[in-house]
Amino acid sequence: EVQLVESGGNLVQPGGSLRLSCAASGFTFSKFWMHWFRQAPGKGPTWVSRINSDGTAIDYADFVKGRFTISRDNSNNTLYLQMNSLKVEDTAVYYCAFKDDRGGSWGQGTQVTVSS
Amino acid sequence: EIVMTQSPLSLPVTPGEPASISCRSSQSLLLSNGHNYLDWYLQKPGQSPQLLIFLGSIRASGVPDRFSGTGSGTDFTLKISRVEAEDVGVYYCMQALQSPPTFGQGSKLEIK
Numbered sequence: 001e002v003q004l005v006e007s008g009g010n011l012v013q014p015g016g017s018l019r020l021s022c023a024a025s026g027f028t029f030s031k032f033w034m035h036w037f038r039q040a041p042g043k044g045p046t047w048v049s050r051i052n053s054d055g056t057a058i059d060y061a062d063f064v065k066g067r068f069t070i071s072r073d074n075s076n077n078t079l080y081l082q083m084n085s086l087k088v089e090d091t092a093v094y095y096c097a098f099k100d101d102r103g104g105s106w107g108q109g110t111q112v113t114v115s116s
Numbered sequence: 117e118i119v120m121t122q123s124p125l126s127l128p129v130t131p132g133e134p135a136s137i138s139c140r141s142s143q144s145l146l147l148s149n150g151h152n153y154l155d156w157y158l159q160k161p162g163q164s165p166q167l168l169i170f171l172g173s174i175r176a177s178g179v180p181d182r183f184s185g186t187g188s189g190t191d192f193t194l195k196i197s198r199v200e201a202e203d204v205g206v207y208y209c210m211q212a213l214q215s216p217p218t219f220g221q222g223s224k225l226e227i228k
Binding site: 103 | 155157159163164165166167170175176177178179206208210212215216217218219220221222
């Protein structure tokens with residue numbers, strides 16, 4: 001069974017940092033592009049970042065460029081999102097996700113709250 | 117970036133009746149390989165989004181066959197042949213052709 005389990009979300013002050021993790025199982029993690037999405041309260045999902053199978057191709061949404069860093073550890077089947085210089089507007093549930101030829105999956109999400 | 121526009125935004129439906137959601141993109145999602153890079157997601161209350169349809173018309177694994185996706189280029193439709201109570205939630209289309217992937221505003225299906 002495919003599973004994606006996010007962790008690392010927390011309450012943090014503006015300007016602070018967090019590192020999110022996504023533990024993957026049930027599929028060959030090292031073969032797939034992986035994505036981070038987020039969903040602010042009462043809003044639709046928004047794409048944040050993606051990374052290719054070996055970590056050599058990375059892409060970010062404009063609103064996180066220079067502040068967030070995506071990475072992966074294929075030996076441990078884990079995806080990461082390092083979030084620095086956090087802003088109030090980064091408050092959201094963060095999801096990791098992937099897509100394959102059967103559809104793919106999203107995790108259940110981890111809550112990030114940026115507030116003073 | 118590609119703008120996605122859905123309609124209607126609210127969809128009250130009687131169980132057993134059909135339902136249809138439209139999604140339009142500001143640019144064609146049809147690639148030269150013949151695939152339309154358009155996904156449909158359902159977010160049930162309190163859950164994460166789940167992929168229903170990808171490449172415009174391919175049902176994801178485990179998705180009931182009452183869900184179907186049609187369309188090409190800039191105009192797409194998600195159809196539910198007979199709505200069931202478990203289909204309530206917000207439906208989103210998302211273009212996967214160009215970075216950044218972008219979503220429609222969401223269409224909320226509720227049971228009458």
